[in-house]
């Protein structure tokens with residue numbers, strides 16, 4: 001595939017939980033190396049959309065494609081399990097709440113999935129852990145347990161763990177929202193570094209400045225629809241829709 005191919009394609013995504021429709025005909029394409037930000041109030045469907053990309057919250061309608069393969073294919077159970085495991089290995093996810101295994105050191109957190117799923121040796125996994133932890137500035141904490149790390153450090157280990165699987169796509173769901181303000185920057189720095197390396201990323205965030213500085217495109221979601229999308233300089237400075245303006249205004253007031 002060339003650089004210009006649509007790498008992630010979400011086509012007419014629809015999701016209902018019972019009678020509650022949380023995604024209403026969402027369409028989104030992300031090219032290889034692009035960084036797309038998603039902003040919007042709580043409850044607008046951002047997390048549901050990210051989870052749908054991995055089929056963790058299967059859509060009730062529409063299609064998700066990654067690198068030319070449909071993720072949410074209808075397959076007999078056994079075949080589906082094999083298919084979805086292979087797809088999920090290509091996508092790294094980092095959530096708001098650090099989901100490190102508490103009884104494992106940073107090293108063990110990073111080596112576990114590659115050893116289990118890619119069947120690489122302990123030596124190889126160890127080299128990989130050192131490489132990835134070094135990348136996020138955590139090599140000097142390699143044998144620390146999560147309880148011995150700050151929130152920002154835990155989140156950096158979580159990123160290293162996701163990167164150790166060599167994902168094609170990284171999804172961040174409010175990765176810095178649970179952090180004390182002084183710890184946000186160290187995590188944002190790691191995401192910026194990934195951006196410079198042209199990692200394809202979809203980033204759900206409440207940090208408008210950060211989104212403006214790293215994203216190629218930003219989507220504003222409200223009540224299950226994409227209200228507006230565009231380059232950050234347009235979406236933040238000169239939005240076309242009143243709903244976007246109102247959201248940004250409220251957000252700015254809240255941040256004061």
Ligand SMILES: Nc1ncnc2c1ncn2[C@@H]1O[C@H](COP(=O)(O)OP(=O)(O)O)[C@@H](O)[C@H]1O
Nearest residue numbers: 017020022040041042043044045046047048049
């Ligand atoms: N498993 C679930 N069952 C029922 N409703 C859900 C479930 N997950 C999310 N929702 C609802 O879907 C809507 C969108 O949620 P979510 O995607 O988490 O929004 P956001 O991430 O933008 O805050 C909310 O109204 C939420 O309550």
Ligand SMILES: [Mg+2]
Nearest residue numbers: 046047048173
């Ligand atoms: Mg959410």
